[in-house]
Amino acid sequence: MRILLLFTVLALPLGLLAGPQRVPDHPKQPEEAPKPVQSSQPTPPPQQQGSPQPSQKPSSAPPAGQGPPSGQPSYVLPPKPRTCQQNILPISPYETRQRWDRFVVALLYDKNVTTAFSYIVQDYVNHAVGVEQGFEPAWNFVSMIWTTQSANIIADKTWFNRSSDIAWQKYTVGKFNIVDRFRWDRGCIVEHVSWTPASMYWSNQ
Numbered sequence: 415m416r417i418l419l420l421f422t423v424l425a426l427p428l429g430l431l432a433g434p435q436r437v438p439d440h441p442k443q444p445e446e447a448p449k450p451v452q453s454s455q456p457t458p459p460p461q462q463q464g465s466p467q468p469s470q471k472p473s474s475a476p477p478a479g480q481g482p483p484s485g486q487p488s489y490v491l492p493p494k495p496r497t498c499q500q501n502i503l504p505i506s507p508y509e510t511r512q513r514w515d516r517f518v519v520a521l522l523y524d525k526n527v528t529t530a531f532s533y534i535v536q537d538y539v540n541h542a543v544g545v546e547q548g549f550e551p552a553w554n555f556v557s558m559i560w561t562t563q564s565a566n567i568i569a570d571k572t573w574f575n576r577s578s579d580i581a582w583q584k585y586t587v588g589k590f591n592i593v594d595r596f597r598w599d600r601g602c603i604v605e606h607v608s609w610t611p612a613s614m615y616w617s618n619q
């Protein structure tokens with residue numbers, strides 16, 4: 415298993431997680447059937463989501479070049495939420511923990527990126543090397559992954575440090591192990607902290 419930091423993957427080809435060769439053993443759910451093109455994502459996943467029938471022979475597939483034009487994805491991104499507005503005053507670790515739990519439920523269980531990203535501020539800081547800063551790049555990438563890979567996303571562990579308002583989540587997307595570590599401030603996720611192995615902490619959560 416490879417360990418990836420989800421928001422680090424922004425620096426990698428967008429097809430890495432979405433490509434059919436990478437997650438071949440998880441058939442698409444019916445609700446992930448192809449939808450009208452309605453996105454500005456520059457690099458679509460190369461998969462044929464509309465051809466789940468195993469009986470379909472390659473010879474019956476449309477010749478290359480007759481699918482969606484290169485540069486246009488075949489999925490519809492969910493609605494983008496309003497970004498998180500930080501409280502003027504600090505909020506308690508208890509309430510931050512409650513918000514973290516709601517974020518995790520939305521992202522990893524409901525697979526609802528619209529709700530999850532409502533906890534992220536506009537000027538979100540990402541310390542991963544090579545990624546763009548701010549809400550928009552994170553939204554564009556994560557919403558694409560969640561739209562195309564929803565059935566393959568499985569929650570594993572989470573952890574919250576009340577002293578520092580830093581939280582971890584560990585989950586899988588297909589065969590990829592992913593760890594995200596976030597810092598909360600006044601009710602919102604403001605920062606994606608640099609990756610550190612977290613397994614040592616989870617035994618005591």
Ligand SMILES: *[C@@H]1O[C@H](CO)[C@@H](O)[C@H](O)[C@H]1NC(C)=O
Nearest residue numbers: 492524525526527528529530
């Ligand atoms: C995501 O959550 C929002 C807010 O609760 C809700 O309006 C929306 O329908 C949900 N989206 C999906 C796909 O369930």
Ligand SMILES: *[C@@H]1O[C@H](CO)[C@@H](O)[C@H](O)[C@H]1NC(C)=O
Nearest residue numbers: 574575576577578579580615
């Ligand atoms: C929780 O955060 C505090 C304050 O930053 C830090 O001293 C402590 O080591 C952290 N605990 C763990 C288990 O990481």
